[in-house]
Amino acid sequence: MTTPHTDEHADRPLIPTRQLGATGITAPAVGIGCWAIGGPDSNLGMPMGWSTGDDDARSLSGLEAAWQHGARLYDTADVYGHGRSERLVGRLVAQVPRHEIVLGSKVGYFAGTAEHGFEPRHMRRQLEQSLDNLRTDHLDIYAFHHPNFGVDDRWLHPALEAMRTFRDEGLINAIGMRGPHRFALDRLSTGPDQRGDKVARFRALFDIVQPDILAIRDNLLTPASRSEGVFSFADEHNVGVLISKPLGQGLLTGTYRSDVQRVFGDGDHRLRKRWFQPDAIQIINAGLDRVRALIGPRSEDLIRVALWGCLNRSPNAVVLVGFTTPDQVQMNISSLGRRPDAAEIAAARDIMAEVQTRLDAAGETVLTTPTPSSLAE
Template sequence: MTAFDSTKRHLGQGLFAHPLGVNCGAIGVSEDHQQAEVSQGCYLDGLRRAVELGANLLDTADCYGAGHAERMLGRLLREHPDRKFLTSSKVGHIRGSAPHAYAGRHIHHQFQQTLENLYTEELDLYTLDSWDFGPEDRYLGSAIEQMCTLRDLGAVRAIGMRGPYVPYGATPAERDACAARFLHLFRIIRPNIVWTRFNALTPVITLEGEDLFAFTARHGAGVILAAPLAHGLLTGRAPWNTMPPPGSAIRPTGMTSLTPEKVRRVTAGLQTLRVHFGNEPGILTRLALLSCLQRADHCAAVVGFTSKAQLEESFGCLSGPALTATELEVIDRAYAQIRADLEQPRRRLPQPVRT
């Protein structure tokens, strides 16, 4: 059996990332004042453990915890002043007092705050995290100009943009519209890297007759996959509540908005994989991660976490053998069936006949 290749992958612009990185989206999301200090310690310990396990791609955004995630990551970076990490942040959702998140020099202002939060002088990747560029894309040109200026000045090494994504229940027309919008922006922005939410349950979107991986490879763009475990659903340990907490900075997604009935459909569908691959601890996590990472050599994935144990399980999945072509076919069929089940309308119970 061939071992999984854990060597660093080239994402473009001279950026080499370990296949698995860390996403800080959960930091500062649901803390109250009493839990904040404990949570900060747990998250910082998790980041430290991820670094010990080999992670060098550290992914955050200015809107994660209203800047708290960036500041937490900055603490980690200060602990390793001589170590080279790939720092990734995003802009496009915090408007502040500006008329729009991309208006005027707002990107520049947010970038400076991000550098201060991270306690660094440059970013490896800066991503346009929203496709909303104002009415008739009035701020698109300015946004691109500011991003290119940051790259030309050496303050940013690579420019990213968010990839195509539709929630469950989207019609074929909505999927086509999403693909068309992405292609339009991709041609204008010409990003070095596409940052996208992707996992085995993500609804399929075709780009010029290709999947995302073939499309980006043809255009020389790297890919960063977020939520490869579907917020825990693909691990077989479904969260007790799939909706984000009130006031959360997390925007509802195709995963967080799944109803309890559809969560049960996912759990039932995963049983097919348990029957075929066994029920060892972490087996579903391994299948979910490797089925993403083995799709292309120019992609890396970032996993979220709430504990060191989650990170240890995720990174431990990379120490074993790679999935064979036959195994990947079995996995793809199982996931395709789950996606089909999720797209089915809710089953209605027969109504009693009135007499």
Template sequence: MERRVLGRTGRLVSVVGLGTWQLGADWGDVDEDDARAVLDASVEAGVTFFDTADVYGDGRSEQVIGAYLADNPGHPVTVATKMGRRGPQDPESFTLAAFREWTDRSRRNLRTERLDLVQLHTPPTAVFSRDEVYDALDTLVAEGAIASYGVSVETVDEALTAIARPNVASVQIILNAFRLKPLDAVLPAASDAGVGIIARVPLASGLLSGRYTRETTFAEDDHRTYNRDGSAFDVGETFSGVDYETGVRAAEDFTALVHDTLGETLTPAQAAIAWVWQQPGVSTVIPGARNADQARANAGAGSADVLGPLFASGVREIYDTYLREKIHDRW
């Protein structure tokens, strides 16, 4: 699998990583044996980047990764975690003391003295402009608790604010065939500044896999059921903010585009993942996987040939037809 430098971390990471939200919570139940099988299959397929957070299953995702890497020493895996969602979503709560508490907990969960990369976890917008926040993060680097830091954002404006800071190593943002806005300004700005881009939600919560219909249902504890109105967290995280009916129609056209332009060489999910990492400026894309087969299939998109201009124009046409008017100005 191709590898790229992850911005100012200086680390080489696989262009397809692994998002591990689903190993903690909010996607229905995934037991520990299945979770470890996902990690194992990913590593065997060439994945060298795991993304997690301290709130995924209240630390369960971090703990599973920490135990797995402890049992498999020597794997060249970079682990990025996130912090900031354990306390009140008040900019005043983002202090050095809180950061120390949160990173100490993540270090215990991940069984490491120094965290590879810590990202602020979609905090309130005002946090991205506070000098004291970045001073605190710089202190954690100087103390050796973290090697590098970045941010996970909801909006393009938040991303651009963070990219302007001199020590931000990476920006994590939603980018997929149903969320094109980051292509306009964020990716060029990040590339110019040497900031890595971690692309999340590459399958629009599964819509781009082509497996869902209007009749598909999800478990009660799956965010695709309970967060469709944004009552639990930013609705942009669920189906990329697209209403489900519209998303299914757009996904049907995406599946047809894959078949018409690529034949049977890639599944719709693989094509969606490959399209993301092939965008200039993207360092890695982090699809989730609930089982080993999904993990292997996702990783297989990391060696896909360039999809070509016909596919790219088709993605743009689908976006313009179904989605631009509904979501482009929101995030």
């Protein structure tokens, strides 16, 4: 990659800059989610990677393309490919000025031989490994990856003390946590009527952790009732927001076809997600056709309204867009283009809210895989 940190790319899209709450961290509003480039993998006895992200040379080219197109925030986790994603991002870090790149990683979903993923000594070992993988001496954002701190929250206060110590030592700048989120095993092993109120759980943890950054899932399929409150909450507390899954892991780009059964390899989380089955894709694509009639026929038009629909949620938010190929990176960033007006975004959300309702209704009768999708949670 030649002089990737220069601003000589006159044809690259102008990405608005966002400040992440009170952290002082600023970044272009489109960041890069680096889960998929961890490749196929499993954790907690289930597939949790991406079988289509198994080409390291292609992944590195995508990271470099993102930089060249103006992306500066890169979000990963220790469990994404069990270090593979972090090491790839580290290869980019070695090529660019460290002060120009915003690096975030997460801890907790991989426990290794520790008693729990949030056992403090394990957290320190994982942080040190993440720093080595990312070729840096500090992280801008380090986040609790899930809200399960053991029986009776045994590890909550020790883990929080560890995080604050890392910050005091200059190893991290900002502490992050998830918005309303269920631990992966809870979604698999506990019935919907027995899972408890995840919003109440989030509020209780927020009061204790007092994070600098929230990671919130949001896209056009997310019901307003599930998201608007948490964005307002973040703004009220001047907390930065990283929005994940803005394109529904590709389902909102119109590139999935209902007449073709997509084949996912071992270690791909989509194997257990019902929304990636042909019957669900048919329902989603019917909604996308209605959105296209309003905003334009191309995938770029769908991506534009999807990204701006998320960016409009909060002035303190950056969207994280994942990828497995450099072409996806270029399309996602270049599609940002003209900001849709509020009416276009509202209409697209209304249409896809109907799609969400149809997907929920079809979940027990039409769709065939056993576990629910988490794209809208």
